[in-house]
């Protein structure tokens with residue numbers, strides 16, 4: 001039997017018990033191996049993109065205990081964008097040089113499949129180069145139930161309407177017991193994975209998230225990663241894994257012990273080592289804070305996500321991300337930390353390498 005250090009030195013594939021053993025290593029030993037893997041894959045590059053989030057409505061039929069975004073007693077602030085408003089936001093964003101719009105929303109039957117398809121088609125007609133990342137697997141499931149269409153049909157219609165990639169939202173935690181407690185009624189884990197498999201089989205790429213730092217434990221996190229690795233072995237369609245740090249305000253989930261930075265960094269490092277087949281690990285600055293997301297680049301992550309412009313989901317839960325992140329702040333923190341900022345497109349093609357000063361002025 002090889003011990004965990006032997007396995008890491010030999011780059012062997014890690015199983016469930018190995019992954020648990022990783023958490024037992026001290027932070028710097030674990031970080032050393034995660035960073036070695038990251039450096040072999042991406043050197044000193046830190047990826048990000050210039051993007052814009054659009055969330056058409058926050059009125060949702062589901063009540064996920066962790067969610068502060070959806071309009072409810074704790075967030076009595078319902079809103080509904082019209083198509084014209086969404087199209088205007090996309091047009092303005094494109095005018096400012098935004099390259100990706102990320103459209104996800106609440107589960108609301110007034111916003112049916114045809115509403116979204118019309119919006120996607122119009123955006124693509126006006127701005128064919130603007131990448132549309134839209135509809136989580138949770139939304140695909142909701143729309144499938146609403147219309148009685150199969151997942152395959154919905155995915156085909158999304159592609160036809162111009163959706164380029166699928167975001168990783170709605171994955172939460174796959175463990176069925178925890179899932180039933182935190183987001184009963186949402187797409188099942190099996191169906192979340194199935195929808196992404198269907199999407200990948202059509203030659204398309206997507207991301208995968210994991211919401212952590214609430215009532216789950218290390219075992220559930222590892223189980224989550226291994227289920228993703230299994231799908232990725234078959235399809236190769238996940239571009240990035242995004243561990244989302246749970247934000248605690250304005251929701252119905254009672255959590256006693258919040259995660260400290262060490263456990264967040266360990267989880268990112270574990271994900272880099274366990275997910276040996278997913279190319280990118282995002283330290284999502286909106287939930288980790290920009291400083292910790294930058295430190296995470298030394299612990300296995302290689303991406304900070306994007307400038308976002310308007311962030312509504314995590315900021316409703318207390319994150320300081322409502323107004324996005326200035327490009328110059330990304331460049332400054334990446335360069336002063338000794339890394340190279342790489343502006344990428346949504347599929348990780350490199351668009352611009354900021355070699356030295358990184359000044360965009």
Ligand code: V47
Nearest residue numbers: 066067167168169170207209211244245246247317
């Ligand atoms: O699935 C909801 C999460 C996700 C909270 O694919 C919360 O590139 C923390 O998926 N604390 C939606 N997280 C956002 C998302 C995403 C974000 C950035 C990039 C990509 C990508 C995807 O937000 C939901 C849920 O897990 N979320 N409430 C909260 N209190």
